[in-house]
Amino acid sequence: MFFVVPNDADQGFIQKIFYIHVPLAIVALLGFIAGAIYGLRYLLSRDRSYDLRSYVAIHLSLMLGLAVLATGSIWAKAAWGHWWVWEEPTLVSFLIVFLLFATYQPLRFSISDPDRQARAAAVFAVIAGAFVPLNFLAVRLAQSLTHPRVLTATGGSMPGSMRVTFYLCLIAVATLAVTMWKVELTAKNERLKLRALRRQIDDDQHKPAIPGMQPPQPSPDKQPTATSDMKPPQPSPDKQPVSAP
Numbered sequence: 001m002f003f004v005v006p007n008d009a010d011q012g013f014i015q016k017i018f019y020i021h022v023p024l025a026i027v028a029l030l031g032f033i034a035g036a037i038y039g040l041r042y043l044l045s046r047d048r049s050y051d052l053r054s055y056v057a058i059h060l061s062l063m064l065g066l067a068v069l070a071t072g073s074i075w076a077k078a079a080w081g082h083w084w085v086w087e088e089p090t091l092v093s094f095l096i097v098f099l100l101f102a103t104y105q106p107l108r109f110s111i112s113d114p115d116r117q118a119r120a121a122a123v124f125a126v127i128a129g130a131f132v133p134l135n136f137l138a139v140r141l142a143q144s145l146t147h148p149r150v151l152t153a154t155g156g157s158m159p160g161s162m163r164v165t166f167y168l169c170l171i172a173v174a175t176l177a178v179t180m181w182k183v184e185l186t187a188k189n190e191r192l193k194l195r196a197l198r199r200q201i202d203d204d205q206h207k208p209a210i211p212g213m214q215p216p217q218p219s220p221d222k223q224p225t226a227t228s229d230m231k232p233p234q235p236s237p238d239k240q241p242v243s244a245p
Contacts, residue, residue, distance in 0.1 A: 005165040014078040019166055021071040023173035024064050025094060029132050031061030031177065032101055036129020039122035051118040054125050056185045058104050060177060065098040093135040100128050 001019045038054035041047070072091065073083045085091060107124055111117040 001165055001169060005161050011079050014075065017071055017075045019169040020173070021068060021075055022166070023170040024071065025068045026170060027173050027177045028061045028064035028068055029094075029097070029136070030174075031057050031064065031181075032097065032132050033129050035061065035101075035125045036132075039125035039129070042118060042122045043126070048118065051122060052188060053185060054122060055108070056181055056188065058101055058125060060181050060184065062098070062101060062104075064177065065094075065101075068094065069098065089138070093138065097128075097132055097135055100131060104128070 001016055005016070005019070007013050007015065035054045035058035038050045038057060042050035042054065076085060076091075077083050104121065104124060108117055108121040111120055
């Protein structure tokens with residue numbers, strides 16, 4: 001991106017932020033769709049693992065979305081002279097999707113019951129995820145004012161080296177996102193297991209004694225040890241005690 005691909009003829013070096021900004025946006029939108037798919041699978045199976053995967057996918061896409069808005073604003077200021085252009089449907093549509101999914105976590109953690117929490121979050125993820133392809137279709141049908149088209153039949157008017165660099169950056173960002181998703185998912189699974197183990201240990205330590213429980217009896221093959229309360233052994237009936245002289 002920095003050493004191989006040439007600078008843009010119009011925008012110069014600042015255009016290279018395109019190779020980060022656009023892949024981040026594509027991967028973030030795909031993450032929102034993945035969260036909706038996992039939410040639907042949870043509603044069909046009630047498997048809590050799908051709920052956790054949906055949560056992590058949306059959480060990660062929100063972080064990528066912040067990077068998209070930040071890099072897009074920097075690029076817009078350098079290329080168009082404005083930090084934001086409200087007349088541009090591509091920018092506004094992504095902002096709408098981002099703000100819609102930004103309400104996912106407040107909705108989720110406002111419900112204390114785990115089953116109701118997972119069910120409500122999954123329903124919201126499915127409904128919000130349906131807006132992603134609808135917004136994409138609406139943007140493609142709209143007449144863009146300033147935002148360039150990238151994924152077109154002509155390759156967005158990009159030369160061969162720029163197109164190859166863009167696809168390599170897209171693969172790199174997607175690989176990074178999948179890796180971060182797996183790492184966070186593993187960490188949350190281990191945290192849940194640790195929390196369950198601590199809860200089990202606390203329950204065992206504070207478990208009250210069962211009333212009416214009898215102490216353990218000695219085994220029949222073991223003779224009890226002599227104590228002060230035990231009677232001395234009695235002589236056998238066929239043996240008479242010897243009288244003292």
